[in-house]
Amino acid sequence: MTDEREAILARVHQALAPLPRRAALPEYDSEIAVLRQLLAGRDLVELFTERIKRVNGLAFTEVGALVAHLRANGWLHGYCDPVLWPRFAPLFGPGFTVETAFDRKRVDDYAFGLTRAAGAIAESGTIVLNEAATSRRLAALAPWVHVAVIERAEIFADLPHAIAALGSDPNVIWITGPSKTADVEGILIEGVHGPGVQIALVL
């Protein structure tokens, strides 16, 4: 294996040696790719909830409204991050079965999964998950409905800010709308492997 490493790097050196000079790294202002007009003067929570709807996601700012939505759709069995549950349990009321442990042998039993998000991006309507905030990767992915709980203060304005905040977390996931495909005749279908319904709960 080390031989192949040396061989590849030697060929790279050989290929680049004849170049009279190397292309320089472009210096540019990250602003250039930011939708600044959209952001100007806007409250980030308001803009985020607007933008997530454009990508077919949903946003709630009160637990009560979320609970009503789940109930109205018959999504009564789910998973909730154990850290969040004590705070939410009183608001869910009767009729719900909510587990705080996720059993991977019964993935299809959970209609919804409720986990914490690391933040959001207002510009694109994107939810940001990471390893530290997510209690179970599977619970944020396998159920038909995923609810990401976002703190107001953790909403970034734009992509460059969200990139700068990646930190050292090993698994950051930006979610922009529900799971989707257009593989069959270009027709948009939501809910392929991940959630068919993506909800942000901004508190």
Place this chain on the structure above:
Amino acid sequence: MKFQPIDQFAATLPPDKRASVYQSTKATHEKRTKLLFDQFADPNRLREIAGGIKQHAIENLDTLLPRVEAKLKANGVRVHWAATADSACATVLGIMRARGATRMVKAKTMVSEEIELAPYLEKHGMEALETDLGEFIVQIDHDHPSHIVRPIIHKNRREIATSFEREGLGAYDDDPGTITRRARHFLRHKYLAADVGLTGANFISAESGRIVLVTNEGNSRFCLAATKCHIALVGIEKVVARDRDLALLLNLLGRSATAQELTAYTEFISGPKAAAQPDGPEEMHVIFVDNGRTEVLASECREILRCIRCGACLNVCPVYRQVSGHGYRSVYPGPVGAVLSPLLLGKKFPQKADLAKASSLCGACHEVCPVNIPIPDLLLRLRHRAKEESVPSPGTPPMGAWALLASQPTAWKAALAGGRVLNYLPAKLLPVPALHTWAATHTLPPWRGGEFRKWLRQRPKP
């Protein structure tokens, strides 16, 4: 008359296939243009910068590759190097065997298609299941993808429903929603039973060692939530120097590939799962694949290594729209494939040298490319190389007579005058069969050879 292989293929393409490829590529292209030009004051400036970022990366691979390797190792990732397709496949097999693994779930990766990983693993007794819906359908049909981003652009829902029925995935139902739901239920249990998840990488940052994966379906997320071992196959040209450049590249990738501001899922993975996380890989491997890339780097066409596999050049190409993907006889079709596929063959370049001629050089591919690759220039360089290497060229009209005329002023003048016979000669008598069909519904404009010279002679001198 002999035709180029791509023309022969195009002639056999059923009209309904041609129509559906044409329509869906055109629709994606138009949405992309609208999104870019509505939202950004100067999208071309963005493409130029993105091109500069990638050009810098490929011209500095000698320093960036060791840097990214060191970062990956520091992040707890095991790094492997594979010079050839065989060696890349063997490395994957070796990792699986060392873990006693037998089942792999695969997210979409073009490199794995290129090295023919799934058939290799199956031959060695492993299960290697494609999980991207399109790739899954390609796999059960023993077919090949025909588009970089939309692998089954050449299939209709009836064909897919028939395949699903044959594979025992439910009674015939060609509703796209039902097809998707059935794949969802079948595949999720496959993820949960798998030992290894394989992905590619859209980008890898030398600054942080982060792999960036972009998907819409969520299959790569599932691979990395359900299995305990993650293997990433990464072409050596995927490296970028800085994290901050990812924002620009991601902005352009989603818009160019699928006309989305951002693809549904963008994953930034820098190592195995955290200790406190119950799900996901405890072990992560990155395999850097060369397989001909260093030869491309050494060639006059190294700009093609900037490619971020968005498929925009396929969608806009008038040739791809008529031919679809399989006509290119390669994993990478369309304009990008016409450059990359013959180059990746190294010494076997002549086998696919004809692809560079499957272009009208209209320049549309260059105009849409998010990393500003001058594809028409590269095609010309490849045509030149084919000529230098005396690659035979079936179907090219004999140009000898033309060359003779054009290089002898007297002969040329005589021909200009003699062309006047065309005004009286019925087109049927011309010795060019293709012209007969054309002339059945058209008339030639009157011959006016020599008029320009006359005008030039008579024009008042300044």
